[in-house]
Amino acid sequence: MFKSVVLAVLGVGVVAAAGFGLYAYRSPIEAMQPADRPAFDAATIEKGRILASAGYCAECHTAAGGKAYAGNFPIASPFGTIYGSNLTPDPETGIGLWSPEAFRRAMHEGVDREGARLFPAIPFDHFTKMTDADVDAVYAYIMSEVEPVRQATLEPTIPFPLNLRFLQAGWGLLFVDYGRYQDDPSKSAEWNRGAYLVEGVAHCGACHTPRNALGAEKRAEQYGGAVVDSWTAPALTAANPSGVPWTQAEFARYLVTGAGTFHGVAAGPMGPVVHGGIAELPESDIAAIATYLGDIVGAPEADAQQSPVVLASIAAGKPDPAYRQALGERLYVSACASCHYSVPENGVTAARPDLGINSATREADPSNLIHVILDGVAVKEGSGGVVMPAYREALSDSQIAAIAEYLRASRTGLPAWENLDQRVADLRAHVGTH
Ligand code: HEC
Numbered sequence: 001m002f003k004s005v006v007l008a009v010l011g012v013g014v015v016a017a018a019g020f021g022l023y024a025y026r027s028p029i030e031a032m033q034p035a036d037r038p039a040f041d042a043a044t045i046e047k048g049r050i051l052a053s054a055g056y057c058a059e060c061h062t063a064a065g066g067k068a069y070a071g072n073f074p075i076a077s078p079f080g081t082i083y084g085s086n087l088t089p090d091p092e093t094g095i096g097l098w099s100p101e102a103f104r105r106a107m108h109e110g111v112d113r114e115g116a117r118l119f120p121a122i123p124f125d126h127f128t129k130m131t132d133a134d135v136d137a138v139y140a141y142i143m144s145e146v147e148p149v150r151q152a153t154l155e156p157t158i159p160f161p162l163n164l165r166f167l168q169a170g171w172g173l174l175f176v177d178y179g180r181y182q183d184d185p186s187k188s189a190e191w192n193r194g195a196y197l198v199e200g201v202a203h204c205g206a207c208h209t210p211r212n213a214l215g216a217e218k219r220a221e222q223y224g225g226a227v228v229d230s231w232t233a234p235a236l237t238a239a240n241p242s243g244v245p246w247t248q249a250e251f252a253r254y255l256v257t258g259a260g261t262f263h264g265v266a267a268g269p270m271g272p273v274v275h276g277g278i279a280e281l282p283e284s285d286i287a288a289i290a291t292y293l294g295d296i297v298g299a300p301e302a303d304a305q306q307s308p309v310v311l312a313s314i315a316a317g318k319p320d321p322a323y324r325q326a327l328g329e330r331l332y333v334s335a336c337a338s339c340h341y342s343v344p345e346n347g348v349t350a351a352r353p354d355l356g357i358n359s360a361t362r363e364a365d366p367s368n369l370i371h372v373i374l375d376g377v378a379v380k381e382g383s384g385g386v387v388m389p390a391y392r393e394a395l396s397d398s399q400i401a402a403i404a405e406y407l408r409a410s411r412t413g414l415p416a417w418e419n420l421d422q423r424v425a426d427l428r429a430h431v432g433t434h
């Protein structure tokens with residue numbers, strides 16, 4: 001009795017495995033010789049170049065110091081390293097024998113020309129949303145503009161049995177919502193254009209949506225924020241922790257310039273997205289992305305300069321005579337001490353002046369100190385070849401004044417400088433040759 005149950009279960013298992021095998025199987029697509037490729041017009045190639053940029057294809061398909069698109073860029077996963085393939089039109093080691101149909105299948109289904117499953121390190125769970133026309137344009141660009149390079153792609157280091165490519169079909173079955181982007185008729189054309197780009201080629205969710213234990217994006221937490229390469233890709237939803245909610249206008253500013261007034265700059269992994277990736281898209285497309293994201297966050301446009309968080313933050317930083325010196329010390333420690341700190345055993349050195357004995361701190365007039373803080377010491381000044389950074393853009397007048405006041409009081413015992421804020425403002429405005 002017990003045995004037959006086990007057998008029956010095994011039987012179901014075998015049938016399921018056979019069914020899965022049938023499901024997982026994809027036939028090879030016939031090789032297409034370069035001479036048989038369709039002809040591409042210039043407009044299609046240019047469109048493909050822009051889309052390839054917005055999909056960061058080159059980022060994952062180019063090794064550090066390697067030829068463009070020649071592959072072997074390592075992508076670490078919890079299961080092992082997978083290498084971006086050679087995507088150049090080289091017939092032997094690249095995709096030179098791929099027909100448009102084979103390329104479309106890879107982008108839409110994650111299956112290579114020979115029928116093998118690709119690891120989802122290529123974000124085909126997003127590319128599946130791209131229209132055939134857009135995928136064909138990327139193909140046209142790669143086949144006509146990318147230089148063929150002969151270089152074999154390294155095998156993934158994923159251990160057996162996880163390295164069996166047909167198993168990836170199960171991953172796809174569980175986690176991929178196959179199929180082209182479907183317009184939401186209740187939204188505007190601009191909104192849908194933004195959603196199409198964000199969910200498809202630009203695959204913003206690949207970094208901004210948290211993943212499950214098998215590395216798939218959690219659909220219920222779309223854009224909920226995730227960790228990427230030890231950086232946090234913040235939530236792009238109402239869960240974003242900013243004190244000032246993101247709005248359509250702030251998204252647009254950030255995505256065009258790389259800096260939002262109320263949220264900071266696009267650093268780390270977000271830098272190449274703004275300055276490389278989507279920078280090639282026409283302005284109307286960036287505006288569409290901002291429209292879509294603005295709707296997800298759902299915050300109305302408001303005068304953020306007057307928001308309570310902004311006012312409180314400005315008030316907190318306001319120079320108050322009672323703690324002005326403490327402020328100066330804090331700024332000095334963060335902006336200057338890493339270079340101007342002397343240890344007793346070594347005495348003082350010329351190349352990193354000790355500011356308690358430096359002339360600039362001891363003169364009756366603070367001009368020299370202020371000048372040096374504003375504009376630094378260039379290579380051809382001072383001790384030659386040694387530089388000190390300029391703080392003109394980084395520190396406000398009152399911050400520079402606070403540092404000067406602190407140095408004067410803590411290091412010299414000389415009378416305090418008068419009117420420091422005004423002196424800094426005057427010297428900042430002064431345009432001279434030195
Ligand atoms: C986040 C990294 C990443 C990005 C971005 C990316 N790819 Fe890939 N791609 C990969 C990896 C890794 C593989 C190899 C997967 C494997 O070995 O199963 C791959 C494989 C492919 C393949 C299959 C090639 C072959 O020989 O089997 C094609 C085609 C492809 N990518 C096209 C693109 C295009 C076009 C873009 C841009 C629109 C793109 N990829 C963006 C990581 C990426």
Ligand code: HEC
Pocket residue numbers: 198202203204205206207208228231232233234236240242251254263264265266267268269270273278289293
């Ligand atoms: C390769 C991973 C990656 C991709 C792809 C990516 N992002 Fe980001 N994003 C990040 C990281 C990391 C940060 C945090 C950067 C920082 O703090 O300077 C970030 C920050 C942001 C921010 C600022 C959030 C805040 O609260 O400060 C916005 C807005 C944003 N991304 C939108 C997008 C959009 C839109 C896309 C797709 C077009 C996208 N990101 C694609 C990784 C990514």
Ligand code: HEC
Pocket residue numbers: 332335336337338339340350351352353355358359360361368369372373377381382383384386387388389391403
């Ligand atoms: C990255 C290192 C670095 C930082 C940070 C730095 N300095 Fe300097 N600073 C130098 C170096 C190096 C010199 C000497 C340049 C030379 O010899 O040509 C110097 C020189 C000076 C001098 C001497 C100028 C003169 O005419 O004799 C003053 C004053 C000074 N720094 C003040 C500051 C203050 C105040 C800050 C913080 C706001 C600061 N520095 C931050 C590296 C630094």
